[in-house]
Amino acid sequence: MTTQYDAIVIGAGPAGMAAGATLAQHGARTLLLDEQPSPGGQIYRTIEESTPAKLRTLGADYVRGLHLAHALRQSSLEYLTNAAVWNITAAGDVYASHAGRSRHVAAQHIILAIGAMERPVPVPGWTLPGVLTAGALQILLKSSGVVSTGVFLAGAGPLLYQLAYQYVAAGMPRLVILDMATRANTRASLLKIPAAPNLTSLHYLWKGFRFFERLARAGVPIYRNVSNLVIEGTDKVEAISFRHGNKEARLPAHTIGLHAGVIPNTHIPRALGCAMAWDEAQHCFRPATDKWGSSSHRNIHIAGDGAGIIGARASEHAGHLAALQILHLLERIDTATRDSLAAPHRRACAAHTAIRPFLDQRFAPPGEILRPADDVTVCRCEEITAGQIRDVARAGCQGPNQAKAYLRAGMGPCQGRVCGPVVTDLMAEVHQKSALEIGAYRTRPPFKPVTVGELAALD
Amino acid sequence: MFLRINPGAATVRLTFEDQDITATEGDSVAAALLAAGITHTRDTPVGDAPRAPFCLMGTCFDCLVEIDGTPNRQACLTPVRPGMRICRQRGARSP
Numbered sequence: 258m259t260t261q262y263d264a265i266v267i268g269a270g271p272a273g274m275a276a277g278a279t280l281a282q283h284g285a286r287t288l289l290l291d292e293q294p295s296p297g298g299q300i301y302r303t304i305e306e307s308t309p310a311k312l313r314t315l316g317a318d319y320v321r322g323l324h325l326a327h328a329l330r331q332s333s334l335e336y337l338t339n340a341a342v343w344n345i346t347a348a349g350d351v352y353a354s355h356a357g358r359s360r361h362v363a364a365q366h367i368i369l370a371i372g373a374m375e376r377p378v379p380v381p382g383w384t385l386p387g388v389l390t391a392g393a394l395q396i397l398l399k400s401s402g403v404v405s406t407g408v409f410l411a412g413a414g415p416l417l418y419q420l421a422y423q424y425v426a427a428g429m430p431r432l433v434i435l436d437m438a439t440r441a442n443t444r445a446s447l448l449k450i451p452a453a454p455n456l457t458s459l460h461y462l463w464k465g466f467r468f469f470e471r472l473a474r475a476g477v478p479i480y481r482n483v484s485n486l487v488i489e490g491t492d493k494v495e496a497i498s499f500r501h502g503n504k505e506a507r508l509p510a511h512t513i514g515l516h517a518g519v520i521p522n523t524h525i526p527r528a529l530g531c532a533m534a535w536d537e538a539q540h541c542f543r544p545a546t547d548k549w550g551s552s553s554h555r556n557i558h559i560a561g562d563g564a565g566i567i568g569a570r571a572s573e574h575a576g577h578l579a580a581l582q583i584l585h586l587l588e589r590i591d592t593a594t595r596d597s598l599a600a601p602h603r604r605a606c607a608a609h610t611a612i613r614p615f616l617d618q619r620f621a622p623p624g625e626i627l628r629p630a631d632d633v634t635v636c637r638c639e640e641i642t643a644g645q646i647r648d649v650a651r652a653g654c655q656g657p658n659q660a661k662a663y664l665r666a667g668m669g670p671c672q673g674r675v676c677g678p679v680v681t682d683l684m685a686e687v688h689q690k691s692a693l694e695i696g697a698y699r700t701r702p703p704f705k706p707v708t709v710g711e712l713a714a715l716d
Numbered sequence: 717m718f719l720r721i722n723p724g725a726a727t728v729r730l731t732f733e734d735q736d737i738t739a740t741e742g743d744s745v746a747a748a749l750l751a752a753g754i755t756h757t758r759d760t761p762v763g764d765a766p767r768a769p770f771c772l773m774g775t776c777f778d779c780l781v782e783i784d785g786t787p788n789r790q791a792c793l794t795p796v797r798p799g800m801r802i803c804r805q806r807g808a809r810s811p
Contacts, residue, residue, distance in 0.1 A: 386768035393772035401747040670777035
């Protein structure tokens, strides 16, 4: 017997926690499914297992997650942890694997609060053991208190500085920042600082300033205008070389944290056939949504970074907005109630996103990351290089989906999650077309590995 | 090369390639392996190249390992349990 809900929320990050609590508070029968053992998503990971020392290390932004997790625990929704969602249908069916058993549930409305993933950073040597994403290093710090004894943080994005700050706060100042943001973008970004910044924007700018100040005080070396990044080694990382300005450098290394910003997790919305849009400022695909987060399918809603990168605080409010619209569609609240409850969330969303144009420009990924040199591996699973993608494109391959047939690109275990954005960019470059014209990999269930035994045991 | 900032927490014993390692309760398998100094957790099926956990958030699948006999487990999404037997996933395709 399939359990039927009013709403199923996928993901217990800021958007999912907020949406789930609001839905349940207004009496909607709600199920929240999450892949992790405890709430928080990536940003507030293991928030409930925090000691005072950990909260000090991770800072006030992290502490914010406590009230969201608390609201979730106080609410009447059903919350299933360690649940890997491996299929969703446009009709509202959801299949999830939990403790070695798959279950089938269904709902009138689904909120995908599946957040962001890190933009791939294909540089020479990025497949070597010892190379992780900066996000991965932050997860190790948040979840396990595990830190590298000496790390190069390379790429472009505020996370590089935030992570460095957290490492310093944790008493681990042995790190080097290689900032690959271009001088042109740094300069252009200054014009995008809001002319009359609201308090929230000022807070974000002050936070950035505080990172720089603390890192300078700790003596953390910061190389700027870094390009030509190469990670060297045979079986693991041994050295890193790069240009900074017009100087060359080569330094011994064992751990590298790469980062080039985050992009929406579009794997599931694409599989559902949700209409996609191209976000020029953030250089990524995102599902097309209306002002409530509803996708091109009227019962599929997308809240938070999964609908376009807006950050943790705005995502929380986007979660409330999606929940209010669903409550309205379920006829639990009338239009006037929906709109009056939504108003403060809209104002907060606007306040928290006012600084985005500055951040998007300041930390825009450089060309060598978006369209790597021919010898760089692009598809980590099937070990396919940028040169191979360009070659098949020149030979007539029209797009990412045909590249699967030519090369098996995107057909390994990650199902194209990592190489997808790069393959689209390379195809767009060769064919002189826009990313939207080229399109992205078609995705299909199962989204996660599931055993044949589990499939057979389904009702 | 990784270390723990508060090494005092409760320990969980498990094995990797039949070698004993200790982890902390609440670790993912991937975090436990990295903290134990293990830098090679998988061989790729195409080039037989060594790999290790990369994204730790379930996206990249580079941390696939064999856990208690079941291959293709995402180490970054699997919490450690006492006595877990973890093996390197060897991905070479059959000829």
